Amino acid sequence: MITRDGDRGKMLTRRAAMLAGGQLFLSSLLLARMYYLQVLESDRYKTLAEENRISTRLLAPPRGLIFDRFGVPLAQNNQNFRVLVISEQTEGNLNATLEALNEILPLTDGEIQRIRRDVRRSRDFTPVTIRENLTWEQMASIQLNAPDLPGIIIDEGLSRFYPEKELLSHVVGYVGIVSETEIASGNPLLRLPGFRVGKSGIELEHEAELRGKEGAQRVEVNAVGRIIREIERDEGIPGRTLPLSIDVRLQQIAYEKMKKESASAVLLDIYTGEVLMLVSTPGFDPNALNRGLSPEEWSVLSSNPRAPMLNKAISGLYSPGSTFKMVVALAALEAGVITPETKIFCDGYTMMGNHKFHCWKSSGHGNLNLKEAFRHSCDIYFYEIARRTGIDRISAMAERLGFGSLTGIDLPGEKKGLMPNRKWKERRLGEQWLQGDTYNAGIGQGFISCTPVQLAVMAAAIANGGRKVKPTLLVPKERGIQAPKGEILNISKQHLRLVRDAMADVVNHPRGTGRPAFVDVDGQRIAGKTGTTQVKRITLKEREEGLKAQEDLPWKDRNHALFVAFGPVGAPRYALAVVVEHGGGGAKTAAPIAGAIMDAVLRLDPAAQKPVFPENPTDKNGGEKK
Numbered sequence: 214m215i216t217r218d219g220d221r222g223k224m225l226t227r228r229a230a231m232l233a234g235g236q237l238f239l240s241s242l243l244l245a246r247m248y249y250l251q252v253l254e255s256d257r258y259k260t261l262a263e264e265n266r267i268s269t270r271l272l273a274p275p276r277g278l279i280f281d282r283f284g285v286p287l288a289q290n291n292q293n294f295r296v297l298v299i300s301e302q303t304e305g306n307l308n309a310t311l312e313a314l315n316e317i318l319p320l321t322d323g324e325i326q327r328i329r330r331d332v333r334r335s336r337d338f339t340p341v342t343i344r345e346n347l348t349w350e351q352m353a354s355i356q357l358n359a360p361d362l363p364g365i366i367i368d369e370g371l372s373r374f375y376p377e378k379e380l381l382s383h384v385v386g387y388v389g390i391v392s393e394t395e396i397a398s399g400n401p402l403l404r405l406p407g408f409r410v411g412k413s414g415i416e417l418e419h420e421a422e423l424r425g426k427e428g429a430q431r432v433e434v435n436a437v438g439r440i441i442r443e444i445e446r447d448e449g450i451p452g453r454t455l456p457l458s459i460d461v462r463l464q465q466i467a468y469e470k471m472k473k474e475s476a477s478a479v480l481l482d483i484y485t486g487e488v489l490m491l492v493s494t495p496g497f498d499p500n501a502l503n504r505g506l507s508p509e510e511w512s513v514l515s516s517n518p519r520a521p522m523l524n525k526a527i528s529g530l531y532s533p534g535s536t537f538k539m540v541v542a543l544a545a546l547e548a549g550v551i552t553p554e555t556k557i558f559c560d561g562y563t564m565m566g567n568h569k570f571h572c573w574k575s576s577g578h579g580n581l582n583l584k585e586a587f588r589h590s591c592d593i594y595f596y597e598i599a600r601r602t603g604i605d606r607i608s609a610m611a612e613r614l615g616f617g618s619l620t621g622i623d624l625p626g627e628k629k630g631l632m633p634n635r636k637w638k639e640r641r642l643g644e645q646w647l648q649g650d651t652y653n654a655g656i657g658q659g660f661i662s663c664t665p666v667q668l669a670v671m672a673a674a675i676a677n678g679g680r681k682v683k684p685t686l687l688v689p690k691e692r693g694i695q696a697p698k699g700e701i702l703n704i705s706k707q708h709l710r711l712v713r714d715a716m717a718d719v720v721n722h723p724r725g726t727g728r729p730a731f732v733d734v735d736g737q738r739i740a741g742k743t744g745t746t747q748v749k750r751i752t753l754k755e756r757e758e759g760l761k762a763q764e765d766l767p768w769k770d771r772n773h774a775l776f777v778a779f780g781p782v783g784a785p786r787y788a789l790a791v792v793v794e795h796g797g798g799g800a801k802t803a804a805p806i807a808g809a810i811m812d813a814v815l816r817l818d819p820a821a822q823k824p825v826f827p828e829n830p831t832d833k834n835g836g837e838k839k
Contacts, residue, residue: 273405274425275371277452279385279415281461282489282688284825286376287385288416293372294347295407296355296365297340300332303364307332310364317354317362318344321507331406342407346372346504373409373503377461379496380468383524384459384624384686386414387499402427409503414524415455415686417625425452456688456826458487460819463810467492470806475518475794477525477665478810482820483673483779483788485689486682486698488622489819490810491666493525518769519794527620527627530662531792534744534799535590536777537611537657539675539712541599542583544610546708550601553711556580559593570596570652573745587715590726590743592656599655604646607654608634613702615670615681616663622684630667633660658746668777668790675712676740676779676788679704688824716740717782726800730776730808734815737781741789741807743799744775763797771795776803780811786821787814 279288296318303310311325320328324344331341343365347355352367359365373388375381388409395410396403402424403410410424411417428449467478471494480490497514506514514521523529545551561577562569572578572592578585586594599607611617617632631637633654635646653659666684674681682699717740719727727741749770763771774796778789789807796802 272428272446272449273402273408274427274449275451276373276388276409277423277425277454278827279423279455279457280825280827281457281459281464282487282819282824283460283822284456284827285461287381287457287459287461289374289376290371291374293345293370294352295345295368295370296343296347296351297368297406298328298332298343299340299364299366301364307364310362313358313361314343314355314365317358318347318351320344323507334404340366340368340406345370345407370407375499375503377464378498378500380461380464381459382414382496382499383493383526384414384457384464384491385499386416386418387412387502388416389502390505412502413626414624415457418623419453419455423452423455426450454827456824457686458482458489458688459491459686460489460817462817463490463813463819464492466813467806467810468494468496470809471793474796474802475520475525476792476796476806477529478789478791478806479526479666479669479684480810480814481669481673481682481684481788483677483682483785484698485820486673486684487688487820488684488686489787489814491526491686493523493529495519495521497521524624524626525792525794526665527622527624529664529792529794530628530630531664531773531775531794532659532661532746533616533657533663533668534746534773534775535592535595535657536668536671536742536744536775536790536799537654537661538587538590538595539671539716539742539777540611540614540616540657541595541602541607541655542587542712542715543614543704543708544607545598545602546711547610547705548602548606551583551598553583555598556582557586557591557594557597559591561593563593563596565648565652568649570649583711584715584718587712587742588718588722588725590719595655596652599651600648604651604654605634607651608632611661613681613704614674615667616661620664620666620670620684622666623686627666628664630663631660632663657744665790665792668775668792669788672777672779672790673788674699674702675709675716676785678706679709688826713740713779713782713785716742716779719743720778721782727776727804729800729804730778730811732780732808732812732815734781734812737815739778739780739808739811739815740782741776741778741804743804744777745797745799746773746775748772748795768795771797774799774802776807778807778811781815786818787811789814 275290278286280286298310300307311320311328328341328343355362355365355367375385389412391403391408391410402408411420416423426449463480467490471478471492474494477493478490479488482489558580559572559578561575562571578589578591581589581591581594611632617630619627619629638644638646650659654661670681670684679702680699681702719725720730720741721738726743730739730741732739749766774793776791776799779785780787789811791803791807793802
């Protein structure tokens with residue numbers, strides 16, 4: 214007979230055995246898992262642990278330097294002391310730290326908003342730039358008050374500096390703070406504190422080359438990612454050094470002649486297409502834009518009626534005026550509708566129906582042949598040969614010489630202008646082309662628009678015997694006078710020579726309209742053509758009220774002044790285009806500027822000198838060599 218105590222004992226024994234078995238099973242699972250993790254997967258978890266302990270961080274490479282053709286620095290990297298804030302070290306009160314710093318280093322509302330935005334973007338231990346380019350006095354004040362500025366540190370880096378300032382602002386451009394759109398591209402380098410990218414000019418066009426290859430820093434970090442010690446450092450590869458074709462000496466001369474105007478000028482080597490000078494006035498200080506402008510400073514800059522931020526040499530659109538007469542003459546000669554001796558009578562105007570088309574000289578020029586028409590820039594002559602030639606042939610010749618298309622210059626923002634024809638007007642305006650439109654095109658007005666660099670390309674093609682060069686701002690490694698590069702235009706050499714001779718007469722004949730551009734450098738002279746384009750038509754009523762001269766008009770209503778040139782005559786090497794907005798007249802304003810520039814060009818003759826290819830003068834830390 215089994216007692217109740219015996220039954221209870223057996224039950225406890227069974228339960229103990231079951232519990233022991235369960236414990237043994239669980240222990241076996243735990244041991245198996247530990248074996249799997251510590252033995253079979255040991256290499257994997259060791260690697261993961263190492264990755265948590267070691268952090269690799271990007272380092273910005275030194276930006277590539279920019280020089281002119283003879284080694285003059287145009288963009289360099291200067292030592293830059295900046296003040297940073299680390300949010301987690303501000304004792305939980307970023308605002309108090311910024312208020313204390315503001316007593317020593319006054320901050321604008323815009324700077325404070327930007328700092329707070331950058332702090333929100335970053336992790337608490339990541340330094341955020343407050344201000345760069347500190348003076349010694351500012352650094353000393355911050356260091357002196359360091360105990361009262363938790364989280365504030367002084368850091369040394371590199372800052373972009375443009376020694377020529379306004380002189381080359383439109384060519385070199387500038388760098389600026391990375392925008393939200395650029396950050397969205399996903400490149401982690403763009404998130405680095407204080408990183409700058411090209412915003413205009415060469416800095417933007419060649420951003421990838423100038424940026425270089427990023428470096429890396431391997432550091433040991435704790436559980437929250439704070440650096441404990443640096444293990445390894447690779448500074449990366451500095452950006453490429455870019456020698457430009459620009460000659461700073463010529464740039465300076467042209468800028469001084471034009472700085473009081475809203476103007477532009479482009480000088481090309483007619484054989485290589487190298488841009489020896491490209492000026493747009495007024496300029497701006499790229500160093501100020503690199504630092505960052507206040508809203509008030511930006512408002513002053515952007516509201517300037519002379520548009521200092523616009524590169525007028527490649528983005529300014531103008532009617533070519535009488536500088537277009539070379540195109541009309543070549544189209545007429547190629548079409549066979551005139552010969553060099555074809556005479557056309559000018560008595561000051563010509564009628565088309567009930568409409569009177571005036572020559573700029575109201576008393577007329579009398580009987581003129583081609584050369585004489587160029588010399589006096591007779592409008593009646595070119596009205597008539599434009600009528601005989603027709604707009605389609607004129608348009609075709611203009612397009613061959615580069616009108617209505619991009620030149621391909623290596624700068625951002627180039628505009629292509631417009632060369633109209635019958636189909637364009639029908640498609641764009643829904644109207645038929647009229648004879649009056651052809652008359653206007655014959656003297657480079659009406660619907661036609663172009664840029665100064667296009668005018669320089671046209672002048673180069675006439676001077677070099679009929680090739681359309683592509684303007685470039687980079688100096689090729691292999692140099693020397695050679696056969697012209699570029700597209701062969703298949704224009705008669707004889708006709709080109711006739712136009713060149715006529716342009717030489719414009720400047721060198723005592724009564725030529727381009728006489729104010731006359732230069733003589735050891736017997737070397739230039740050829741050219743004036744141009745004046747109407748901005749505001751002076752009505753008969755205004756004339757009757759005494760408003761006759763350009764000087765009587767407000768600045769914005771005055772005519773544009775243009776001049777194109779090449780030289781030296783007989784052995785051309787350089788082509789130039791000058792445009793002065795609201796300058797009044799080509800002969801009065803643009804021609805003297807062009808003459809002064811070409812005088813300097815012939816004296817200095819930069820294309821005949823060997824260019825300099827400087828090495829990148831940076832040490833392994835990216836700083837300048839002393």
